[in-house]
Amino acid sequence: MSENEMVTRFAQACARDVEPVAMNPCPWCGGEVGPIVEEGATFRWRRVTGCCANGPEVRHDTLADDQAAAEVESRAAAIAAWNERPVEVTLRAQLEAAEAEAEQQREWADRFKHMVITCGVAATHPDPNLTLTGAYKEKWNSQQADSVRALRARAEAAEAEAVNLRAGNIAYSQQVNELIGRAGKAEADAKEKFQQYVDANEARIDLERLIVPGLRVYKGDHVVQIDAGKVGLFTERYSGDEDLPRAMSVLQNRAIDAARTKEAAP
Numbered sequence: 001m002s003e004n005e006m007v008t009r010f011a012q013a014c015a016r017d018v019e020p021v022a023m024n025p026c027p028w029c030g031g032e033v034g035p036i037v038e039e040g041a042t043f044r045w046r047r048v049t050g051c052c053a054n055g056p057e058v059r060h061d062t063l064a065d066d067q068a069a070a071e072v073e074s075r076a077a078a079i080a081a082w083n084e085r086p087v088e089v090t091l092r093a094q095l096e097a098a099e100a101e102a103e104q105q106r107e108w109a110d111r112f113k114h115m116v117i118t119c120g121v122a123a124t125h126p127d128p129n130l131t132l133t134g135a136y137k138e139k140w141n142s143q144q145a146d147s148v149r150a151l152r153a154r155a156e157a158a159e160a161e162a163v164n165l166r167a168g169n170i171a172y173s174q175q176v177n178e179l180i181g182r183a184g185k186a187e188a189d190a191k192e193k194f195q196q197y198v199d200a201n202e203a204r205i206d207l208e209r210l211i212v213p214g215l216r217v218y219k220g221d222h223v224v225q226i227d228a229g230k231v232g233l234f235t236e237r238y239s240g241d242e243d244l245p246r247a248m249s250v251l252q253n254r255a256i257d258a259a260r261t262k263e264a265a266p
């Protein structure tokens with residue numbers, strides 16, 4: 001038996017004698033590694049034998065008086081060196097940090113997604129306050145949703161006001177149209193009455209005879225006097241149509257025009 005084989009057997013015997021040691025798996029393939037500690041480059045070194053790679057070599061005290069105790073100590077040191085992997089520890093810590101960050105991002109994404117849903121409900125659902133109840137109220141309601149609800153309330157109030165204004169405008173334009181119609185009818189009535197008066201009286205009043213100043217002309221129930229170019233009407237004897245004064249004003253102007261035309265003639 002070589003010295004190397006002897007050490008190996010001794011180490012295996014030690015391994016059987018102690019409590020099972022927790023061993024990290026192979027860093028390359030992830031395979032399980034038994035607590036096999038062997039001589040390293042020389043008999044002064046010990047190391048864990050792995051499947052794809054061996055563990056770091058640790059110094060073994062070849063001059064110790066109690067070689068069995070020294071072997072146990074070296075074996076524990078070799079296993080500790082195998083388990084202790086600074087790069088792996090660092091990578092694992094980085095991985096954990098990355099996973100934590102990813103989880104945080106997932107939580108934010110979930111939260112934002114539900115906040116968007118909340119805002120959408122506040123903006124378009126028949127009941128804008130639906131998300132003020134239930135799980136959304138507890139977890140996902142947000143300042144943005146409040147803003148959306150406030151904005152919606154303002155928009156709806158503005159729409160209602162616009163409808164009212166439009167209804168008011170329609171009523172107002174109907175009133176205006178009615179007044180215009182009545183005014184048009186009144187004007188047409190007045191014109192018709194005046195025309196009736198002219199038609200009824202033109203035959204009785206000969207305008208050509210009214211242009212002599214101071215002349216009084218009696219026509220039926222009316223007394224018409226021409227004085228200094230004016231045509232006067234003695235209304236105390238008038239008992240006719242209400243529109244007579246107005247008609248007389250027109251007749252007066254026609255008489256004055258006729259008088260001026262005669263004066264201008266040679």
Ligand SMILES: [Zn+2]
Pocket residue numbers: 026027028029030031050051052053
């Ligand atoms: Zn391996």
